[in-house]
Amino acid sequence: MQDPKKTEIQKALGSARSAFMSAGFFSLFINLLMLVPALYMLQLYDRVITSRSEDTLYMLTLIVVILFITMGILEFIRSRILIRVGNKLDTYLNENLFSAMFKRSVNEPGQATAQPISDLTNVRQFLTGNGLFAFFDSPWVPIYIAILFLFHPYFGVFAIFAVVVLISLALANEYSTKKLLAEANIESIQSSNFAGASLKNAEVVAAMGMEPSLRERWFQKHLSFLSKQSDASDRASVLSNISKNLRLLFQSLILGLGGWLAIQNEVTPGMMIAGSILLGRALAPIDLMIGSWRGFGAARSAYGRLNELFSKYPVKDKPMALPDPEGNLEAQNLVIVPPGGQVPVVRGVSFELLKGDMVAIVGPSGAGKSSLARALLGVWPLIGGKVRLDAADIHAWDKDQLGRHIGYLPQDIELFDGTVSENIARFGELDPQKVVEAAKIAGVHEMVLRLPQGYDTRLMGNAGLSGGQRQRIGLARALYNRPKLVILDEPNSNLDDQGEQALASALQTLKALGTTTVIISHRKQILKHVDKILLMAEGQLRGFGPRDEVLTALQSGQISLK
Missing domain, CATH: 1.20.1560.10 (ABC transporter type 1, transmembrane domain)
Incomplete structure (x- = not known):
């Protein structure tokens, strides 16, 4: 045993x-x-x-x-x-x-x-x-x-x-050679990671002339690795x-x-x-x-x-499968510290959403809105409090089972190497009808058909697509298979007027389907589609309730974001 x-x-x-x-x-x-x-x-x-x-x-x-x-x-x-x-x-x-x-990668920033x-x-x-x-x-x-x-x-x-x-x-x-080889291995990993991060942001590097400075910094890391490896190899070769x-x-x-x-x-x-x-x-x-x-x-x-x-991330037994969620979401006195951080960015947040509710989380930059979204998804651990989906702790769900019923559109859209249809279907079993349905709800069907091979167009990550196109395909991915809970973080940050109209139509469809939807946005026009508003400032809940009541309280000064 x-x-x-x-x-x-x-x-x-x-x-x-x-x-x-x-x-x-x-x-x-x-x-x-x-x-x-x-x-x-x-x-x-x-x-x-x-x-x-x-x-x-x-x-x-x-x-x-x-x-x-x-x-x-x-x-x-x-x-x-x-x-x-x-x-x-x-x-x-x-x-x-x-x-x-x-x-x-989730729990230790910089270790991706x-x-x-x-x-x-x-x-x-x-x-x-x-x-x-x-x-x-x-x-x-x-x-x-x-x-x-x-x-x-x-x-x-x-x-x-x-x-x-x-x-x-x-x-x-x-x-x-033991110490030198261990240090050389660490230096090699660090220089490779630095080069990878620089290449990932190649457009920014090229546009602002940062290549010489980054190259020099990478070279210093790489030179340190070469020096230590050479010293170890020299000693080993002499003895050998x-x-x-x-x-x-x-x-x-x-x-x-x-x-x-x-x-x-x-x-x-x-x-x-x-x-x-x-x-x-x-x-x-x-x-x-x-x-x-x-x-x-x-x-x-x-x-x-x-x-x-x-040792840090042992394999855990899968929890017992729960019935498919309906979309009732509850946050109980949440305290959130970002992975690798020391100070809570969200403190004492509590609210409840019923199936089919559509809520907008609004507030100034740095209020903790995106952190709250990650905690609601169960991606970030909680220092205090509970997130419950259909009364069950979000961390008690089997992630593989729950993921099929969750839709998430992050601020930074990353598509993966594969076809458009595979990306929309989340690289699972591809159901053409569901792929087209999600694309139509997201208003991206016509755009996809105009691509060289339509849904079979192969994407090399984010290459070849504009920010708005990536965001709309990402939205279709989030809506695939009619999820019960959808969280959209700045879903209209890269959209033009046509994309805004498609997003508005998608929100109406989600409401008609009874999908619980959480939207984080700085744009006021998104508010007309929601039932409730959750106001945040400095990591704390400042107001929550029906849209009109919260807006009235905000305008009258009963609620302050300062």
């Missing part, structure tokens, strides 16, 4: 334990077969050459060829197992990773990055690369040394000395080259030691050659560890970031 305290990546690696054990089992036989070259040399020098028996040579060679073919097959199987482990890890985590990334996907790729590539083989082969080092002791105690002592030297180099590599040369030197020196022992008639020439080969096998995993340390360091950092992400 899995420990609920473990993060998703720990559970994923735990679920692959049997596969790692299988890879270790194959490593057992692979390392046994690694003894074949040494034993072959031993037999050649001590039996074949002394007896001059061609039949023995042919038979030994045939056996060696068969064993090497077997070893190749086993290595192929081991590699396939680890590749499947990497794919299983990706499949196990990708859905939860995507969700955790979105949760962090796809870096976790790259981190998962780093971990998967390390698990399927040669670096991991060193960890499977290293337990065999003592066994190779034990065999060298059987040849001669001097061989064993020399092997221990060589292993200690290479392990010391590996530890020195870890000590000298020393390790490689020492391994070759030790293999040669043990030949010299074997030659001296052979002169003393304490070992045979075959043992001398076999000892050199066995020492090479004993040192190979350590040398491979040092050579692949950079990849191991990157994978370790990536694992740490993924583990931290899943």
Whole structure:
């Protein structure tokens, strides 16, 4: 049974334990077969050459060829197992990773990055690369040394000395590069995020001549990353080259030691050659560890970031499905602090909307209107109070189930790569009738038909469309599938007269359908379509009630926005 305290990546690696054990089992036989070259040399020098028996040579060679073919097959199987482990890890985590990334983007401003996907790729590539083989082969080092002791105690002592030297180099590599590699990874992520944010606002950058300044700032971040990575690589390469040369030197020196022992008639020439080969096998995993340390360091950092992400945003069990909402909305003494903020921007707001109510939230800039909208949607957490939809806490709803019944048009419209119809249908199951219905309610049907491929026109994000066109397609997306609750944040900020008329018609349709609608707007003409008005100033509710009563109270001075 899995420990609920473990993060998703720990559970994923735990679920692959049997596969790692299988890879270790194959490593057992692979390392046994690694003894074949040494034993072959031993037999050649001590039996074949002394007896001059061609039949023995042919038979030994045939056996060696068969064993090497077997070893190749086993290595192929081991590699396939680890590749499947990497794919299983990706499949196990990708859905939860995507969700955790979105949760962090909402709750931690400035962390809207796809870096976790790259981190998962780093971990998967390390698990399927040669670096991991060193960890499977290293337990065999003592066994190779034990065999060298059987040849001669001097061989064993020399092997221990060589292993200690290479392990010391590996530890020195870890000590000298760990901090630099971790800092370089952070600098790399920061410079990539900065470049991405700059490219996202390329039009502003180009229009106001900001490219040189932004390029210089990005270059400083990138230069810091390159400097630290280069320092770490320089240190690692020095130690790696020393390790490689020492391994070759030790293999040669043990030949010299074997030659001296052979002169003393304490070992045979075959043992001398076999000892050199066995020492090479004993040192190979350590040398491979040092050579692949950079990849191991990157994978370790990536694992740490993924583990931290899943610790902060664990997968939660889906709540019990509730009946489809009707649209009754209630706010109870809400206190809202923006993610990453310290000071409440909304304090003590309470009101109630019945099914089919249409309310306008108005007030000066910075009054907390958009913050309130995000809280009503359940996107932002609440410091105090409750938002209830049909008497149920908004955070108790299954988001996947509730999302079908919610329509939201934010101030900043973002469309996604895909066709117009896919964007309107929210990239779910595409129902052409519902897509056209939503487009007609939003008054965008005719505009879409004038696009090059109509509803099949592929959008590359926001490219190729004006602000008004994006806003109207965004409105159609919000109205898709006749939602029960619609929240429109500045829905007419980019609209021309024709768009204003289409929005007015859409509001009338929503009213006729009995859709609960919340509108945030600074334009007075929107007020004639609403039933109620909610006045906000400085994060507090200053007035709420039927439209005419609130407007009268405001004009008479009974309500003040100051």
